[in-house]
Amino acid sequence: FGVDPTQYSGILCKLRFFITYYAGYTAAWFISLACVERYLRSSRNIHKREMMSKSRAYISILCVLLFGILAFGEQFYCIDIHQNLFGAPQSCYQLKQNISCQVVDSLMQCLFEILAPTFMMIIFGLLTVRNIRRSRHRVHVIHSNAPPLSTRTNRLIQKRDVQLVPMLLVQVTVFAVSAFPISIYKIYCIVTIYNAKSVLQMSIENTIFNVCVLSLFLNNTITFYLYTLSGRVFRKELMKLLRLS
Secondary structure (H helix, E strand, O other), rough: OOOHHHHOOOOHHHHHHHHHHHHHHHHHHHHHHHHHHHHHHOOOHHHHHHHOHHHHHHHHHHHHHHHHHHHHHHHHHHEEOOOHHOOOOOOEOOOOOOOHHHHHHHHHHHHHHHHHHHHHHHHHHHHHHHHHHHHHOOOOOOOOOOHHHHHHHHHHHHHHHHHHHHHHHHHHHHHHHHHHHHHHHHHHHOOOOOOOOHHHHHHHHHHHHHHHHHHHHHHHHHHHHHHHHHHHHHHHHHHHHHHOO
């Protein structure tokens, strides 16, 4: 019916922004942690592979969750309704009359939700590809006293790990492309925060903002299709699930 309660309720407005930012932040950092995990697991260094454990994974996830609360907790103060009266693209938005809030909120999203995880994904994704290329050129020496079943199991595990990498790389690429526009927009807003803007310019910027937000949400809406198209392991597990249902 065209009614958005978050545009009229201050509490719902703050919760909406916090949940949206926090969900995007955690999703980005969980993909980054997956990139680190793939890099460590594909390494030839046994000490790096031994760094992978459930306890360390749980600690990493907990640190991401806690830091996200600290980073985006400012939104319960810096976000409020009726900001469209001061040139915001919607009623529920950053405090337009508080410059500090606009700078802090834009920096928190740009740095911790977009730029930092994107760089981590790219760096560890490239390192993972390098490890896989090196592993393909290695000469595997199979000892005659090695149990055939154990060798076959190890090969299957290695094959599965290699098949998971394209899924991760596609996810990283889509995230970087979809998050790039909103990061540029946030940087632009910080740089031009003290500039006087006409009504026409604010309307153009509001339109660009909405397009950038749609681009950012694109990463979350097509994840299932990306995994289905790029991941053989995911397709097999999906077919098993459909057969069970």
